[in-house]
Amino acid sequence: MVDPSDVAAVVNVGDDTEFHGLTVCPDLDTITYTLAGAVNPDTGWGLAGETWAALGSLRRHARANERADVGWFALGDLDLGTHLWRAHRLAEGARLTEVTAEITRTFGLGLRLLPVTDDPIRTKVTTPDGATLTFQEYFVRERHEVDVASVRFSGAVGARPTPEATIALRDAAAVIIAPSNPVVSVGPVLAVPGITQGLTSRRDTVVAVSPIVGGMALKGPAARLMENLGEEASVVGVARRYAPFARALVIDPIDAHLAGAVGEVGIEPIVAPSIMDTPDHAAALARVCLAGRAL
Amino acid sequence: MVDPSDVAAVVNVGDDTEFHGLTVCPDLDTITYTLAGAVNPDTGWGLAGETWAALGSLRRHARANERADVGWFALGDLDLGTHLWRAHRLAEGARLTEVTAEITRTFGLGLRLLPVTDDPIRTKVTTPDGATLTFQEYFVRERHEVDVASVRFSGAVGARPTPEATIALRDAAAVIIAPSNPVVSVGPVLAVPGITQGLTSRRDTVVAVSPIVGGMALKGPAARLMENLGEEASVVGVARRYAPFARALVIDPIDAHLAGAVGEVGIEPIVAPSIMDTPDHAAALARVCLAGRAL
Structure with missing residues (x-):
């Protein structure tokens, strides 16, 4: 097995946003909370045991002042503590990379969580x-x-990848592109100058996992987005996006009949169960990915 | 009696500060919460029924990252909702005066609460x-x-008084300087260019209440501060500060023996009970003040 301290995750920051003075980083925080076992199990985001007093108070102000456009984003009280910490540290001049390391330290995570860039995307x-x-x-x-x-x-055009992300993507024994939304989750990472080129230069050791299974996104709007953008909402559409810089694409057995079409767009199909519904299935998928790089 | 909508309070903003991305205005908020009957009765600040989840979460981050200097200011969850609203509106370009009106609207206040300036002091x-x-x-x-x-x-030197505060101080039938800390509560109001001059020009209708009773501050560090600054920590010291722009100073019967000394520094002493320990006593003090202006 792989030691957590040997694992780095390079993370999208395009979801980040400013709410009421605070910088909120949903991708970074959801990964942190999930890996720490602290995520709210009902929602899949935010923290378990969350309370909502601050949001209720904010919404009270919004109602009294007829501002229905304020307070729609659910910020829990515990979660707000994380955002207050981040705001404090960013105001001190800390890089997002440093602040993220601090937040993962609070939650006792072993792996390194690396924003692809410290610049706002x-x-x-x-x-x-x-x-x-x-x-x-x-x-x-x-x-x-x-x-x-x-x-x-x-x-993104003016953003620089962090030294930490650059080194991680350069020196890792393997790069796995997680089954995330290719357009709005992986897309902003690839849009940072140097990232796509870096992956291309080590293409033989890059393995992606399709987030589209049986023509549907495992969750979220990946399929609809790809259709909207004129792409094929299938493993073939995903393959077209990733072929330039990934050697192999893991597709679920349900899509085995599309393996040939995936190969034809220039990326090696690996047919394997790809739905991480249990820790064991997730570990098996990780092993498939590690085996899927050229050695 | 006076209708609340005819009353304006011009408020110190020198206590304001930035915490973790949010602008916190303790004077404005404490007045709002107190007049709304929503203040925490145990502390005299913050909101009744407050919870502390966000602060606990922030402090958890501070502990894990050995930053004992972060999280010492107690921000309750409900109170945070007010600060989030303020941060949101200030980021939209609203003036502090507007945001304050919104917050008092939420709490159903009748009187107008006017920051002396929208500029940061x-x-x-x-x-x-x-x-x-x-x-x-x-x-x-x-x-x-x-x-x-x-x-x-x-x-303060570069700050401008708001139009609202300027008009209120110009047109009010009477101006009452509350029994607040002369140095750090009234001082920052008087330091805004134009405020002291405005009061001076209508000195006959300005009545102050001494916050020092029997040589001690009713609460807070007023007496110690005045001593530190080489002033007399008594109604006489207060009188010296206010004589240039206030016609009369209310001093408590406990200080009746100092009435002559007060008069000698150039402000008319009004001996009357000045401790607002009940609403009736507060109303009586207000009547004394209104009667104390020259008509």
Whole structure:
């Protein structure tokens, strides 16, 4: 097995947003809380045992002042403590990478969680009627129930990958692209200058896992987004995105009939169970990925 | 009696401070919570029924990362909702005056609460050994148990009084200077350019109440601060501060023997009970003040 301290996760920051003075990093925090066993089991985000007094108070102000647009994002009291810590440290000049290491330390995590960049990247979604939404407005407020005409990663062009992320992606024995949303979760990571090139240069050791199984996203709007953007909402569509910089793509047995089509777009299909519904299945998938790189 | 909507309170903002990304306004909030009957009766600040989950979470991060200097200011969950609202509105470009009106609206207050200025003023306290503290570091963290060599109001010189405060102080039938700390509560209000001059120009209708009774401050460090600054910690010291712009000073019967000395420094002493331990006593004191202006 792999020691947690030997594992680094390079994480999307395009979901980050400013709420009421605080910088909220949903991807980083959800990973931290989940790996620490502290995530709210009912929601899959936020903290177990959460209370909502601050949000209730904020919403009371919003109601009294007829601002229905304020307070739609659910910030729990315990979660707010994390955001207050992050705001405090960022105001002191700490890098997001440092603050993230501190938060994972609080939760006793062994692995390193590395924001792909310390620069602000903000995923923006434009709808067919021309409205531009922040990622959280799209994902949480609109429950990703709107069509999307385009997605852009504001700030990505000028962002620099962190030294830590650069070294991790350069020196790791293997790079696994998790079964995340290729457009809005993996996309902002790849959009940081140097990241895609870095993966391409070590393509033989990069293995991706398809988040699309049987034509549907395991969760979230990956399939609808890919369709909206004119891509195929299947393992083949995922393969087209990843082929330039990944050697192999793990596809679920339910998609075994598409293995040939995946191979034809230039990435090696690995047919293996890919649904991480138990820790054992997750560990097995990790082993498949590690075995799937060229050695 | 006076209708609450005819009353405006011009309020000190020198106690304001930034905590973890949020602007905290202890004077404005404590007045709001108190007048709304929502103040925590045990502490005299914060909200009744408060919970502390966010602060506990913040302190957990501080402990895990050996930052004992973070999290000493007690921010309750309900109170945080107010600060989140304020941060949200200030980030939208609202003036502090507007945000304060919104917060008092939430709490159903009738009177107008007017920050003396929308510009940031920050009271700074320097100790004899040369350390400079923010007001909350001095007042809360150090429990005002340190000696003070000097007090300054950072930002005051360039601050402008709000139109609302200016008009209120110009047009009011009477101005009452509450029995607050003359140095660090009334001082930052008077330090805003134009405020002292405005009071001076209508001196006949300005009545102050001494916060020093029997040589002791009713609460807080007023007496010790005045001593530190080389002033007399008595109604006479208070009289010296207020004589240039106030016609009369209410002193408690316990200080009746100092009425002559008060008069000698140029302000008319009004001997009357000044301790507001019940609503009836507070109302009586208000009547004394209103009667104390020249008509």
